[in-house]
Amino acid sequence: MxxxxxxxxxxxxxxxxxxxxxxxxxxxxxxxxxxxxxxxxxxxxxxxxxxxxxxxxxxxxxxxxxxxxxxxxxxxxxxxxxxxxxxxxxxxxxxxxxxxxxxxxxxxxxxxxxxxxxxxxxxxxxxxxxxxxxxxxxxxxxxxxxxxxxxxxxxxxxxxxxxxxxxxVAGKSKLLLEFGARRAQGPDGAISASKYCYLGGFDATSNVAAGKLFGIPLRGTHSHAFVSSFMSLDEIVDKKLRSSDGKSSCEDFVSLVQTSLTKIQNSSSSSGIFSETNKSELAAFTSYALAFPSAFLALVDTYDVMKSGIPNFCAVALALHELGYKAVGIRLDSGDLAYLSTEARKLFCAIERELKLQDFGKMIITASNDLNEETVDALNKQGHEVDAFGIGTNLVTCYAxxxxxxxxxxxxxxxxxxxx
Known part of the structure; x- marks a missing residue:
């Protein structure tokens, strides 16, 4: 002692x-x-x-x-x-x-x-x-x-x-992200949860105040509301994006994204399942990538994950790659997480092979949506391709x-x- x-x-x-x-x-x-x-x-x-x-x-x-x-x-x-x-x-x-x-x-x-x-x-x-x-x-x-x-x-x-x-339950190789501030028992519950979840083995928090107070790494992307707030690509005014090395610029990143979407839709990797994606979602992803080209991670389940969210994400990720950036990955917040993560990984790997994009198949897949140790254990037994788990309510409230x-x-x- x-x-x-x-x-x-x-x-x-x-x-x-x-x-x-x-x-x-x-x-x-x-x-x-x-x-x-x-x-x-x-x-x-x-x-x-x-x-x-x-x-x-x-x-x-x-x-x-x-x-x-x-x-x-x-x-x-x-x-x-x-x-x-x-x-x-x-x-x-x-x-x-x-x-x-x-x-x-x-x-x-x-x-x-x-x-x-x-x-x-x-x-x-x-x-x-x-x-x-x-x-x-x-x-x-x-x-x-x-x-x-x-x-x-x-x-x-x-x-x-x-x-x-x-x-x-998650294992040493998975990223664990504490997302519980909004469901915690008041401000002190939120701050304490972030601090002690980090002590207990989590890798990061979404809680900005806890990040400032305790030096905990911060993680977060955007919400469904951000996606649904866009109506079309015409809303994007500033379309210019400099390359990652700063040596050149793309004057119309929106057009580059549209070209990339067409390329993906016509690729053998898509197996013909990608037709017309949701353009408001594409606008949201494009706008977010323009703001954070080096940290692009998109929430892909606002509409249809496989028919819209994934191809729209891949189009933006491919456009970023043209300018020397590497997209971070996606977040799944609903649906069959095991199936969707597996299908997303297959597509990423197929695109990597067909278009010769190094590490495209290794992009991070994050899962959230009322997860707890039982659901994580069930996913492990079922088989999945999730790299990171965002866990909130059941973690910080100690619901059990x-x-x-x-x-x-x-x-x-x-x-x-x-x-x-």
Missing amino acids: EKKENGVDGKKSGRVVDGPTNPMVTPLLNDLYQFTMAYAYWKAGKQSERSVFDLYFRKNPFGGEYTIFAGLEECIKFLANFKLTDEEIDFVRDSLPGCEEAFCDYLRGLDCSDIEVHAISEGSVVFPKVPLLRIEGPVAVVHLLETPFLNLINYASLVATNAARHRF QAALGCVFKLVEINNQPRIK
Whole structure:
């Protein structure tokens, strides 16, 4: 176990520790009974008695065999910056019937300089009934850490474990993308989910704020709304696109895309299945490629995946190739993901062979749409060509289990063992 000591303003450690990521994590993020007990301890003259508490859980989540420990960094940040403001103390006094002013003076002097925390390393695999943290210090102060510590560890460990389980099912070679911000339980749920899914084995997030806060790689393309917002290729005003090496320019990229679509429709690779594609979709893809020629990844299921989305994507990808760019790939957000990914890969490989386009068949296929570990496992058993999974709701809400159930128990007081 690692031993961590943090004094107020970092005096003991020789450095200042940043505060918690969420500014709402203050000493008032507590259950009322922590303050009533602190007051009762103080009244009895017991507030400084040396106590030891263990934080642990009783059962692995999701019916599994392990848990990933997470949330320690935020606990240390909270500990290092623990200090009640005058405004907070006034609120506590008003919330405790008959609270004496001398207790408020006691609260003003509180910090965590006498607290010791022994902890398992964050990100470790842990098991039931083994202490994740052991907290030692004055009993009244340690009680004031209970609810914040449980709050910071319970969800963090639960969602990190959920992420690790998805990683195990998907395998090491697949990209896992966390797409859960819009379905998370509020802003803090979204930020925490992104952080701890990354810790649990995900590769990137769609959450821009989490990317800024934690340096997590960002991934994202466009929505169905972007595709359906276009009506025709005539809406594209600026049609010019410079080549990837900057040495030349295509004055009419739209015409190049149309030429590429005709080439694909007439190729033997299409087997005659591509006839008239949706031109509003083609306009959307073309516009997006003009904006992001080096990072073109298209959502291809707004209309018909195989008859419109895939050929329209290939036309734009082929036009980009003419200018030295390589399209990234596609995203599938509905339908039979195993079948569609397999058929898309076959077509990409066929076009690569016929038109001699290096690595065209290796473009990334991303799948999304309410995925969870069971659906990923089913896809693996069925066989698919998906390279990346975008997972949101079931991941960040931990739909299969609402809480981990960590507890905070007194195990020693004044060198005397205690157990409930």
